[in-house]
Amino acid sequence: MKGTRTMMAALSALTIGVVLAGCSSGSSTASSGAASTAASTAASAAAPAASSDAAAPSAKYKVALSMSYSGNDWQSTSTNLILAASKVAPLADRVETVDVQIAGTDPQAQISQLQQMIAAGYNAIVMYPISPTALNPTIKQACEAGIVVVTYDSQVTEPCAYNVTFDQGAAGRQSAEYLADLMGNKGNVVMITGVAGTTADTDRTAAAEAVFKERGITVLDKCAGDWAQGPAGECMKRFFAAFDDINGVWAQAGGVAIPDAYDAAGKPYVPMIAEAENIWRLRLADPAYVAKGLKGASYGSPQYQGAAALKVAIDALDGKKPAENMVLIPYSWVPQEEVLVCKTGSIAELEAGCNAFAKGTVSEGFFADWYSPDYTPGLPLESALTGEAPAAS
Numbered sequence: 001m002k003g004t005r006t007m008m009a010a011l012s013a014l015t016i017g018v019v020l021a022g023c024s025s026g027s028s029t030a031s032s033g034a035a036s037t038a039a040s041t042a043a044s045a046a047a048p049a050a051s052s053d054a055a056a057p058s059a060k061y062k063v064a065l066s067m068s069y070s071g072n073d074w075q076s077t078s079t080n081l082i083l084a085a086s087k088v089a090p091l092a093d094r095v096e097t098v099d100v101q102i103a104g105t106d107p108q109a110q111i112s113q114l115q116q117m118i119a120a121g122y123n124a125i126v127m128y129p130i131s132p133t134a135l136n137p138t139i140k141q142a143c144e145a146g147i148v149v150v151t152y153d154s155q156v157t158e159p160c161a162y163n164v165t166f167d168q169g170a171a172g173r174q175s176a177e178y179l180a181d182l183m184g185n186k187g188n189v190v191m192i193t194g195v196a197g198t199t200a201d202t203d204r205t206a207a208a209e210a211v212f213k214e215r216g217i218t219v220l221d222k223c224a225g226d227w228a229q230g231p232a233g234e235c236m237k238r239f240f241a242a243f244d245d246i247n248g249v250w251a252q253a254g255g256v257a258i259p260d261a262y263d264a265a266g267k268p269y270v271p272m273i274a275e276a277e278n279i280w281r282l283r284l285a286d287p288a289y290v291a292k293g294l295k296g297a298s299y300g301s302p303q304y305q306g307a308a309a310l311k312v313a314i315d316a317l318d319g320k321k322p323a324e325n326m327v328l329i330p331y332s333w334v335p336q337e338e339v340l341v342c343k344t345g346s347i348a349e350l351e352a353g354c355n356a357f358a359k360g361t362v363s364e365g366f367f368a369d370w371y372s373p374d375y376t377p378g379l380p381l382e383s384a385l386t387g388e389a390p391a392a393s
Contacts, residue, residue, distance in 0.1 A: 060096035061317055063310065064117040066110060066127035067102045068154075069195050072228035072253065073277075073365040075128070078152070078306040080387035081370060082126065084379050085307040087389035094314045098126075105195060105226075107134040114138045117147075124148040124313035126306065129156045132199045148316045152309035153301055154198040155326075162322060164309040166302065166331040168200050172207030174333060175273045175299045179248050180215040182271035182295050187247030188218045190239045192225040192232050194252040200301065201252065208250055220246065227253040229277075229365050236261035246270060255280025256364045259294065269293045276300030276332060279364035281356035285339035298339075300332035300369030303384075308375040332369040345381025357381065 065082060067075055079100060086095040101117075103110035107130045117125050118141055125142055129135055129151045136158040142149050143160035155163040179189070189212055194201035205222070212219055220243050223235035232254030239246060240261070248271045249258055255274030262269055273296055274280045281298050283289045312327055334355050342354035345361060350371045357368060362385065370376065370384045380390055 061094060061123040061314060062096050062121075063098045063124045063126060063313065064120070064122040065098055065100045065306075066113055066117065066125060067100065068110065068128045068130045068198075069105050069226060069228075070102045071226065071230075073363060074227055074253070074275075074301070074303060074367050077367060077370055077384050078128075078303045080384055081304055081376055081379070082306040082310050083387035084383035084389055085310055085376060088378055091311060091314055092389075094318070095310075098310070103130065105130060105197075107131040107197075111135060111138050114142065118142050118145055122147060123317055124150065126150050126152065126309045126313055128152060128306075129154050129198070130195075131197055132156050148313045150309040150313045150316075152305040154200040159325060162309075162312050162316065162325050162327060164305050164312055164327045164329065165200075166305070166329050168203035168301075169207040171299050171301070171331050171333075172204035173211055175297065176208035176211035176250060177215075178297050178335070179250055179271055179273045180211060180217055183217060183248045185215045186217065188220045188243070188245050189248040189250055190220050190235075190243070190246055191222040192235045192249070192251035192254045192258070193222055194225065194227045196224050204252060212250075217248070225251065225254055225257075227275075229254065229257045233257035233261055240265055240267070249273070251275070253277065255283075255298065259283060259289070269295070272296040274298060276334070276355075276367045276369040277364070278357050278362050278366045278368045279359075281334060281339045281368055282341065282359055284334075284336045285341065285356070290336075295336065297336060298332075298334045298368075300334075300367065302329060302331060302372065303367055303370040304372040304375045305329065308372070311375060329372075342381070347378065347380055350380075 067079060069075060083098055085091055086098045101113050103113050110130050114125065114135065115138060125147055132155055135156055139149050139156060139158040139161050149161040150164060151161060152164045155165055193205050209219060221239060223238055225232035225235050232251060236258060251258060251274045253275045255277035256279050258272055258274060269292060276298050283294060284296060284298065308329060312322060339356050340354045341356045341358055342349040343358055345357055351373065355368055383390060
């Protein structure tokens with residue numbers, strides 16, 4: 001965890017205004033992704049903030065949250081963090097309410113949802129966009145109505161919206177390079193991708209495919225896992241039925257389902273990459289799994305992006321707008337040897353850099369990279385699980 005603490009300290013030093021976030025696990029192999037993200041973030045921080053005629057803030061704001069696909073732990077925890085962050089400092093005095101709606105995976109449904117939010121007169125809309133372009137005309141309508149629009153994780157191209165995300169391409173490259181190294185730069189890989197049509201999925205997948213092509217590794221097949229364990233497990237069944245020469249698995253999510261699929265099929269493990277599912281990180285550190293040949297790493301799409309988006313929205317309403325509409329934060333990267341398990345998920349443990357949680361404290365599919373000293377300060381594990389502020393001591 002030496003890399004984790006170093007990365008967090010460096011990024012905290014760069015935090016200016018609303019253009020930064022940070023809780024990243026690191027190592028010498030993490031420099032390509034985290035360093036490029038930090039460089040982009042630092043450039044944003046160095047730029048002058050946009051001026052504003054806004055008076056000193058006094059009123060509380062009404063915020064609408066438009067979720068997309070909700071059938072995975074990542075979206076649930078992201079929503080919980082947005083709700084919990086709105087109930088504690090520094091946002092509690094600025095947010096009156098956060099109303100949550102779920103659009104699913106249909107862009108037209110999200111467009112209709114956004115139109116209703118505009119009509120309802122919200123001050124800000126925080127959203128996980130299903131499409132980078134289809135929502136643009138409606139987002140522009142919201143901006144013209146004086147509503148601040150902020151996306152998280154995935155992006156839109158409408159210039160009036162702010163996008164809070166991380167370098168998805170860097171994450172795709174770093175994870176694919178690590179997997180290629182474990183595979184000895186040869187053999188065949190299968191890929192479990194995310195929700196089709198989102199920039200998060202497109203950018204990560206394209207970057208990983210480019211690495212595999214450069215390294216001479218053959219991509220046997222791709223399957224949309226929708227960032228959920230059930231679909232990821234179905235993908236593995238499809239792969240096993242079609243191929244008997246899989247040498248590696250690259251997944252955007254599936255850290256629960258992939259090892260389970262290998263165990264159920266009685267097949268020996270191959271090198272694997274998955275996201276920050278808690279059980280995946282626990283297995284990477286489990287001597288029993290290591291003895292069976294489990295090798296891999298965990299990267300993460302930080303769930304505090306949603307809480308960061310809420311802060312960007314409130315700051316913009318208060319006249320403290322980002323200098324640019326792209327707000328980059330670091331992503332987590334945890335190689336097998338750097339998994340550090342929290343015993344209780346206390347603030348002290350989180351601040352010390354733990355990056356996984358003891359078995360039984362969270363669901364197997366819970367994504368462990370949810371904490372940020374900048375965007376979820378003072379929130380213990382319970383807040384990530386429930387969306388509630390911690391009880392007053």
